[in-house]
Amino acid sequence: MTDRTLVRALLTSAGLAAAVLLAGCDTDQVSLATNAKANQPVPPKLVAAMVEKDMDLQSPILVRLFKEEAELEVWKQTRSGDFALLKTYPICRWSGDLGPKVREGDRQAPEGFYSINPSQMNPQSAYYLSFNTGYPNAFDKALGRTGSELMVHGDCSSRGCYAMTDEQIAEIYSLGRESFFGGQKAFQFQAYPFHMTAANLAKHRNNPNMPFWKMIKEGNDHFEVTKREPKVDFCEKKYVFDAAKPPDATRDPVFNASAKCPAYVIPDEIQSAVREKEQRDNAEFAKLVSKGTPMARLNTGIDGGMNAIFASKIPEGNTGLSDGGDSQALASMSLARAPGTIPGTVNPPRPNLERQQAEPAVATTATTAPATRVATAAPAGQSESFFSSFARKVGISSTADASQATAAHPSAAPVPARPKVAEAKPQSVVRVAPKAESKQAAKPALKPSVTDTAAAAPQPASTTSSQLAGSAPVVQSSSFDNRFSAVK
Template sequence: MIHRTLVRALLAPAALAISVLLAGCNSDQISLANNAKANQPVPPKLVAAMSEKDMDLQSPILIRLFKEEAELEVWKQTRSGDFALLKTYPICRWSGDLGPKIREGDRQAPEGFYSINPSQMNPQSAYYLSFNTGYPNAFDRSLGRTGSELMVHGDCSSRGCYAMTDEQIAEIYALGRESFFGGQKAFQFQAYPFRMTAANMAKHRNNPNMPFWKMIKVGNDHFEVTKREPKVDFCEKKYVFDATRPPNATRDPVFDASAKCPAYVIPDEIASAVREKEQRDDAEMAKLASKGTPVARLNTGIDGGMNKIFASKIPEGSTGLSDGGDSQSLQSLVLSRAPGTIPGTVNPPKPNLAPQQDEPVVATTSATASTRVATAGESEGVFASFARKVGVGGTADASQATAARPPAPTPVPAKPKVAETKPQSVVRVAPKHEVKRETRQAARPALKPSVTDTAAAPAPAPVSAGTQLAGSAPVMQSNSFDNRFSAMK
């Protein structure tokens, strides 16, 4: 069985090239047939893993992605009809903050549920290979959200995208391609800020995006309890999952993201299982909150994240908003195998060195609990000194020291001074906007070995402190993946 599946995987690109050439002289189709990057076979080890998990090479796939964990999962349908996890890929780089994309140019990587069809696959990407996430979907558009060309691509470079290594995207692209050859019209792409566990929800309970996250968590729960791809609809500017026609209805409900929801029902077996899971998660979340589980920091000023396996390979690398631990945990991964080639131009997230202003200040006495704490870089000026002398603010020790001194003569009012500098920690200056990089593909080899079979890659040379990542989302070619394969339909 494994041998037959492997042979089929190796022969598929050759059969594709022959069929396209026989179909005629369409230059786009011939170009695709000769595109070695887009036609790389699924690696033999991955094909063997499919056979072990009762999966067919061309069965449907589903992708889930988690920002904070910096992981992308490829799920594949088994012969029973359920989806099972095939492989987890660490994400090399994602940009922005936790939360959905709102507008063009905000550097945010999208969150939500999207559908990827063959026309969204880009075999001629400037970032090795890519597929378009489909942002904005109907929900995003109903809220007036803007943005375009948000991709999952190679080259480990991101300005609102999810960037993998070239070897990783080659595998993911091949899995999507084979699912289309098997008859899947579109695969679902689920993007989350983090794994939707009770612990993570409690950790982020003060985040203003929580209402949105609770809404997409419902879709996550539908998938978790059924292991089937949830049907996604939109109405009243919200997501609706697994909706079906009500009893005695003569036709399926028609959904419009901006209109009132039609009459619909959710199958009882799904609704009850999801309700039980939500009740368990809500109880656990409330328990953790009552125990004082620390909340995640808001407005970090850090641009995105990176999986710790990649951060460990880069001098002074940081995981940014992704889970990574301390420098010792990164150091322990230095000798581990890198999942693909890390470009020398990679720009890891920069740690935020500004003081954390959203953490509560621990007061030593009740008298100082409401005292405003001066930000870093501020010194005691005329007004601060005057306030301290009349008993407003200051610590208990300072008040006692003031009381012990003899009364000072009444100060002569001085002319107000104009502040020469602002406190350094009040405003954090963002890095300069990265310039779109010039295409460097001509200097790079066309093919990359698979992630499964590649040898451990050496750590790249240190990047100078002034180096800025240049890059942006690739431009989608006008000749679509769907058009190129029209001869095979």
């Protein structure tokens, strides 16, 4: 049976590869499978898993994604009509922080419920293959949120997107393609900050995004208790799930994200099951809070995250918000096989200097006494080197002047272990993916060149980037930094 299903998949893909379906990034004239990348068959191992779980190759799919755990799940409809988990994919890279996307350029990856139709599938992506998340949806627009071209794509590079390896996105793309070939008009994409458990909610109970998270948790609960795709509507700038017309109504309610909610009901069997789950979760949440469950730190300054299996393969790898960068967890994953090729341009999560500089009050408070102690202690125990002595005798006093300036201005002294922070800014600027999804088929041309890589090299320790973010170093009136600060 597995062989027959696989043969059918290959024949279907080959027969429809030349057909023009509504499947471009920004056009209605691009097919779902116009090239070899987009026409790859579903792997035989995955087809066998479908047979084992009583799924058809072309049955509908549903995608769920969790930022903190850095995981993407593909669910598929079984012959009974329920959805079952087919496969979980570790996410190679996502950017931003926990919380929804608010405005263009904030590097945030979106959270919420979105609908993916064939026109959002991009076989010509500059990042191997991709699909557009559909952000902003009606809810986002009602709140005035902005942003565009937020994708799930390959190349393991993110600037507001969810990035997989090329091998992973090829597999996910093939599953979406086959579901469309089977008649699914659109598949649902659910993006969450984390698994919506009582433990995670208790850990993040101090986060200002909690009202929004509780709202989308209701949609999560609808899916959890029914294992069916929840119907999503919007009104009064909020989500509404599985709304139906009242018993005495003659037509379905009409929803508008910015208008007052129409009369609607939620089917009793769904509402009662969701209410029971909510009561259990609330009781567990209260129990964890009463026990003093530690709260997660806010504004850690780390830009996004990546799954531990990828972080363990990268020098100085860090999972970012995924699990706090537990070195033991990374060590335990180092022997595991990565699900795909990790490109040389991937950058692990690093502190976001732009975000830190936007909060000068916090950064300035942290740079008071400690910097003074470091500056006064460092020169005291050092003897003058041969080269320093030679330079002083022949009249080359730049080194001596620099030492005097450091002693005279303790706040300008470098703080130990901060040079790594200085390295992060060039990497986050040079190595991120271009914002717009290009229709060019040649991906390598858009990757960082040798020149770009050289530009991302660490800056000399004497630059002001070694300061704590937001601090204002004191420099001499005749110094280079003072005279040319406008150029920076």
